[in-house]
Amino acid sequence: MDKDPPRSKVFYRPIEAAIRWAGLLRYKQAILSAISSLRYLPIKIECPRWEELRLCNDRIYDGIINGDLAYGRDGITLNDKALLDSDHLTITHIDLKRWMQAHYPEHRPGFLFSRSERIAHPVITLQAGQAMLIERQALKAELDHCHRQQKVLQERYDSLLKRSSEILACNQYPITERAESTYLNIVGSMLDLMLGHSPAGTAYSCFRTQEAVVSALIAHYSGVMGITERTLNGKFALARKKLRNFT
Structure with a gap:
């Protein structure tokens, strides 16, 4: 059948309104030919979204019978x-x-509401609004937690980097194998801790991947010796490998 866009009228029979509400105007003639009662529709006919159409028709008659919809x-x-x-x-x-604005505010079919009305006044139900508020509060709490964790980790990094710089500046001899193993174990364990979770499943930090840690270090300490993507990824990989071999 040819597509027929929703058309507004001055008044409608309930079935005509239900057909438009369900977006089935193109099937109007086929629907009217297949039914014998405008109020009591058959359980099933060969028509798309027939159950939706029956629901729309029942809602209209329900509004009429209960005195909510003038007729x-x-x-x-x-x-x-x-x-x-x-x-x-x-x-x-x-x-x-x-009636539809009062009882079905989430519905704005095109035959009753203009395009500008549907765009300018999006409807948010009370339940949806409450769910959005709860989700926002949960996200805010998680963000605050991440900020606190980031501050603690930042202080630890600052301390570690300061000590590392002092050691490198004072040490005029090549690092021993034992010392290198110690540093790699420290780096590997701290990285695993940052990317790990508590027994209850709570993340220890806001970092989820090694790449995120590398990006944060580069963002804060770009230009410091050794703070490059290639070096950090190489050292981190070596440290985690060594730590796994130890455990």
């Missing part, structure tokens, strides 16, 4: 219960839009 005959509001099973039962465009 009438051929576009004239009467609220006559004798019309509930009549083919002449109609709802005006204005009443339908007002």
